[in-house]
Amino acid sequence: MKNTIYILFVFIALMGIKPAMASSYTINEPVVDQLFDNAVESDMLSFSSLEMSNAMSASGMALNAEKDAIVAILLDAFLGTLGIHRFYLGTETLSGLAYILTCGGIFGVVPLIDFIVLIINYEDISPFVNNPSFFMWKGHL
Numbered sequence: 162m163k164n165t166i167y168i169l170f171v172f173i174a175l176m177g178i179k180p181a182m183a184s185s186y187t188i189n190e191p192v193v194d195q196l197f198d199n200a201v202e203s204d205m206l207s208f209s210s211l212e213m214s215n216a217m218s219a220s221g222m223a224l225n226a227e228k229d230a231i232v233a234i235l236l237d238a239f240l241g242t243l244g245i246h247r248f249y250l251g252t253e254t255l256s257g258l259a260y261i262l263t264c265g266g267i268f269g270v271v272p273l274i275d276f277i278v279l280i281i282n283y284e285d286i287s288p289f290v291n292n293p294s295f296f297m298w299k300g301h302l
Contacts (some may be wrong), residue, residue: 182243192222234279241265241272246279259295274298 228250237246242265244257266275277288278298279286289297 183189204252228286228290230279230283233286233289234276234283237272237276237279241276242269244272246275247297250286250289250297252297253293256293256295271296 233246233250236249240246242251242260244260244266247260248254260271261284263271266272277299279289282289
């Protein structure tokens with residue numbers, strides 16, 4: 162009975178969706194022309210890494226931004242078994258993949274310990290940033 166009601170609800174919801182028509186969109190040509198006139202032409206092949214770092218610094222983007230402990234803790238809480246928090250912290254790809262291949266970090270034990278360690282070390286998580294070890298807390302407890 163619940164499945165029938167659910168399917169009926171989804172069907173009714175889908176019936177109310179109107180498809181977007183191309184004729185309902187308009188282009189403001191003067192604004193588009195102004196955007197193209199103000200655009201800076203660049204060649205990605207000649208764009209060196211030094212120019213990229215200068216451009217990122219000028220735009221306010223830090224190359225080695227500090228990682229936020231709250232973001233790491235939330236990622237570990239909700240996506241810890243996939244190792245997403247380790248990718249966020251800058252771990253090598255193989256360490257993050259090991260979480261997935263070991264059924265969520267040895268059946269969820271490793272992400273649970275990561276979660277506790279991140280909460281305990283909330284003030285300074287720098288030892289865990291770019292940490293290549295599968296057990297990121299090894300030597301830091």
